[in-house]
Amino acid sequence: MTSLLIRLSHITFQVSNAQKVIKDLVTKYQFYPFAARGLDGKSPCQVALRNGGVVFMVNQKTFTDSDMLYDSAVTLQSPDTVCNVSFEVEDVPSLSRRLVDEGCQLLVSPTELHDDFGSVTFCVVKSILGNVRHTLFDCTRYRNNFLPEFQTIESGDHIPVGNMSYIDHVTYACPRGTSPHVLRWYERCFGFKHFPLSKAEDPERGFEIRGPQIGLRLMAADSPALGKMVLAESLPQEGNNQVDLFLQHHKQGGIQHVGLFTPDIFKAAESMVQQGARFTNQPPTYYSDPRKQQEIRGLGLEPEMLSRFGILLDSSFTGPEIHNNRYLLQVFAEPLFSKDSFYLELIERQDAEGFGEGNIRALWRALKDFLDSTNQKEEKISSNAV
Numbered sequence: 001m002t003s004l005l006i007r008l009s010h011i012t013f014q015v016s017n018a019q020k021v022i023k024d025l026v027t028k029y030q031f032y033p034f035a036a037r038g039l040d041g042k043s044p045c046q047v048a049l050r051n052g053g054v055v056f057m058v059n060q061k062t063f064t065d066s067d068m069l070y071d072s073a074v075t076l077q078s079p080d081t082v083c084n085v086s087f088e089v090e091d092v093p094s095l096s097r098r099l100v101d102e103g104c105q106l107l108v109s110p111t112e113l114h115d116d117f118g119s120v121t122f123c124v125v126k127s128i129l130g131n132v133r134h135t136l137f138d139c140t141r142y143r144n145n146f147l148p149e150f151q152t153i154e155s156g157d158h159i160p161v162g163n164m165s166y167i168d169h170v171t172y173a174c175p176r177g178t179s180p181h182v183l184r185w186y187e188r189c190f191g192f193k194h195f196p197l198s199k200a201e202d203p204e205r206g207f208e209i210r211g212p213q214i215g216l217r218l219m220a221a222d223s224p225a226l227g228k229m230v231l232a233e234s235l236p237q238e239g240n241n242q243v244d245l246f247l248q249h250h251k252q253g254g255i256q257h258v259g260l261f262t263p264d265i266f267k268a269a270e271s272m273v274q275q276g277a278r279f280t281n282q283p284p285t286y287y288s289d290p291r292k293q294q295e296i297r298g299l300g301l302e303p304e305m306l307s308r309f310g311i312l313l314d315s316s317f318t319g320p321e322i323h324n325n326r327y328l329l330q331v332f333a334e335p336l337f338s339k340d341s342f343y344l345e346l347i348e349r350q351d352a353e354g355f356g357e358g359n360i361r362a363l364w365r366a367l368k369d370f371l372d373s374t375n376q377k378e379e380k381i382s383s384n385a386v
């Protein structure tokens, strides 16, 4: 079955102000638009943007399925959302039949579209999780740069600079208690395999991170063709947390963030910050901690390079000597639409396949601080207004 799946193709956004989101992706995150439809106003605009090997499609939200190509419309009440992870597959009709036999719902049955450059077959499958869906494409008979009915946008003299290599992982927020079920669905339907985040992890329980003000259950899965996915649920605990806040808008669950692989996170973060992107800050104590400093320096890095952009490091450091050179660098951008919505992550992996518990704890704390400070600002504004 895995031979039917070729690769993750792109991720689709459905938003109320596509122009604004496109502008942010272009100016802050160095994506460039390369194909579009609906720019003449005859259909809702759909724009494909690229940064290196990463492609996003931004769709203006519409409420009639027939206006939207390669996806189906979200509901009228839907928040701005990132809801479709599209896969390239070998044989759309046969895979869609198999998925229907598994009990999956098709939002769009296998359909063929063509233009002067050839034809593409696709279907849209509803995931078992929230508003998530997957468009399955066979593009082997198509020779232009994106999909039929999209016009090429010439980049002219503008030389794209982005250095994102590919989508490293997609992280889904799940309502409490649902992730084992969701994991099994992805195993059955798309051949993902449980990817333990710790030794001897129980796939029913996943990897639990507990501590003061943190309660998170993670389960990851991997597919040789489609990459990694992470399922995140909150554990009952005090106070706000990013998964529960996300679920206030995406009640049944959804795509919470996407990790973009870059070979040089310092270069990527620096150029994005210069263009106005903002990453979550880490408290200075993260970088001044002597053990952390030893860990950073032991890998040939400088604490100042990390602290400038809020980059987090996880390695197998147990001090005082580094045992191997495997490490993970991550940095998390501020939410793209509203304060507790979808965000982008940059990740550089040096021989490290998993996810870093230390980084997740630090991110959780930083986002809590960010949410608390925006809440305080909002409270101030509203009390001033009274």
Ligand SMILES: O=C(O)C(=O)Cc1ccc(O)cc1
Residues within 6 Å of the ligand: 171, 218, 230, 232, 242, 243, 259, 330, 345, 355, 356, 359, 360, 363
């Ligand atoms: O570490 C990562 O990049 C993950 O994707 C894991 C993760 C999942 C959910 C969170 O709210 C925060 C981190």
Ligand SMILES: [Fe+2]
Residues within 6 Å of the ligand: 169, 171, 257, 258, 259, 345
């Ligand atoms: Fe992530």
